[in-house]
Amino acid sequence: MIKRYPPSALLRTIAGGLLAFAGCGQGPPVQVVEVTAVAASNDSVKPLEFSAADWPQWRGATIDGATNATGLATQWDASTNIAWKADVPGRGHSSPIVIGDTIYLASAVTGPDRQVVLAYDRATGQKxxxxxxxxxxxxxxxxxxxxGSNANGTLASDGERVFATFxxxxxxxxxxxxxxxxxxxxxxxxxxxPKFGYAPSPVLYRSLVIVPADNxxxxxxxxxxxxSGEIVWRRKRANIDTYSSALLATIAGRDQLVITGGDKLASYDPATGEELWTCQAISEATCGTPITNGTEIFASGGFPxxxxxCVAGDGTGETLWSNNTKVYEPSMLLAxxxxxxxxxxxxxxxxxxxxxxVKWKQRIGGAFSASPILSGNLVYVPNLSGETVVFEASSEGYHEVARNPLGDDCYASPAVSGSDLFLRVGVGSGDQRKEQLVCIRPAT
Incomplete structure (x- = not known):
């Protein structure tokens, strides 16, 4: 059932919950020192510039899962349209990122325990x-x-450095x-x-890399x-366990860092950390990343x-419509x-x-943790059985294009570069489970 709200502001000034796979709450809270922005714009740092083939952070350059790339394969299996497979040590849900001719991802290796960053050749898969x-x-x-894992967060890269948060x-x-x-x-x-480990991915803004840590x-x-790694600003957040990653985008004419959790949808100025607005929405715990069309913000999830x-992004925090659907781990798409x-x-x-x-509702089948991506008019989303479902981004009904098996599970979200699609999959189960990075490339 859709709820619509009159145009009354729900503006709040209490910080909401943000992007962490967060803490247990045992014992008194840790003192968090708030740091006012001291160098929000460092002119000596090279501006962020990415090519159309780069996928430099969680959900891509625009943090919305969309790519302008065309010509992706729509069908594959273990031997069809597979350019290469590379072994990945350890376990992680860190999704691949792509800068130029290199793919980066994070992993956690046990016995002895190590948290690592890996680089692979995009063309060949060689480590x-x-x-x-x-x-x-x-x-x-x-x-x-x-x-979860001990390497949940996706890396970010500005082309000169690779940023990891563990x-x-x-x-x-x-x-x-x-x-x-x-x-x-x-x-x-x-x-x-930690209650459930740590999950958020860093996001890039001008001279900054922004890291959330809700617990x-x-x-x-x-x-x-x-x-330099110098802390430019730090803001206290509500001490609540919540798990989402952030959206950073220009919304209603201004740059905003938008996060969910703690029964709030909250917006911050990414240059200074100043809270811009909040509204009451969703639930205490969320996992997905919000998405925007440049005017409104869309978010989902919730426990309990x-x-x-859908919330106005103009600073009023006005809730435009709402329903009781829960999209907890995967993030959403606009098209x-x-x-x-x-x-x-x-x-x-x-x-x-x-x-x-509601335009349509369809049981696709399977269980999902990964977030979908959009290429042209097609949605790609892997499930926990290792199948990637491809369907049309159409409002006329659910039209499945293909269901492609690869590996035995998939927790990480896809990345795209040119006509290459990259998946991190699990092969086997239990103590025999291993991970692979796979490049899916249409045959020429």
Whole structure:
């Protein structure tokens, strides 16, 4: 059932919950020191510039899962349209990113425990380097969700450095490596009490890399100078366990960092960390990343409550429409004035983005953790059985194009570069499970 609200502002000034696979809340909260912006714009840092073939961070350059690339394969299996497969050590849900001719991803290796960053040749899949960022320091198994890992967050890269954020030794630590795998800087951001581990991915803005760290023991969000690792600003957040990654986009004419969780949808000025507005929405715990059409913001998820919501992005925080659908782990997509989603339980949805009216609902089948991507008029989304479902981004009904098996599971989201589609998949199960990075490329 759709709820529509009159144009009354729901503006709030309490910080909402943000992007972490967060803390346990045992004992008193950790003191978080708030740092006012000291160098929000560092003119000496090279501006962010990406080519059309780059996929430089979580959900791509625009953090919306969409690509202008065309010619992706729509059908494949273990031997058809597979350009190469590369072994990935350890386990991680970090999705691949692509800069130029290199693919980067993070992983966590056990026995001995290491958190690592890896680089692969885009054309061949050959591993170029592997850098150990941390040795030991993993949280206990009971502090990591059974579906999680010790390398959940996707990396980000500005073309000169690769940025990784890990939970290690009870702290969130950001690390920058150069493109040869050598450490450029490392910065401890603050204590973190894990309940289900740590999940958020860093996002890039001008001279900054922005890192969220929500948890019940002392939540914060911090921005670091990309070149030096200096903390430029840090803001306290509500001490609540919540798990989403952030959206960073120009919305209603201004740059905004938008995050969900803690029963709030909240917007910050990414240059300073100043809170712009909040509204009450969704639930205490969320996982997906919001999405925007440049005017409105769309978000979903929820535990214990469940909601999909459309909110004005003009600073009023006005809720335009809402329903009680829960899209918890996967993020959503916008295409052609419609909002598309695949729920954790395998239900596909299409809503009219302007009104929230249901265009179609379809049981796709399978269980999903990965977020879908959009290429042209096609949606690609892997499920937890290793199948990638391809369907049309059409409001006229659910039209499945293909269902492509590869591996035995897939938790990470796809990345795209040119006509190449990259998937991180699991092969086998239990103690025999291994991971592979796979390049899917249409045969010429």
């Amino acid at each position: 170029r380097w592997e850098t150990t960022v941390h040795e030991g320091g993993f949280p206990s198994d009971r502090q990591v969700h059974q579906k 939970l290690n030794d009870g702290k969130i630590v950001a690390t920058a490596l150069d493109t040869a795998g050598k450490q450029a800087w490392q910065q401890e951001l603050g204590a973190f009490r 019940a023991g002392g939540a914060f969000i911090a921005a670091l100078d990309r070149e 409550a469940r909601q999909t919501v 052609g004035g419609n909002l598309f989603a695949v729920t954790d339980e395998g239900i596909g949805w299409c809503w009219d983005a302007a009104t929230g009216a």
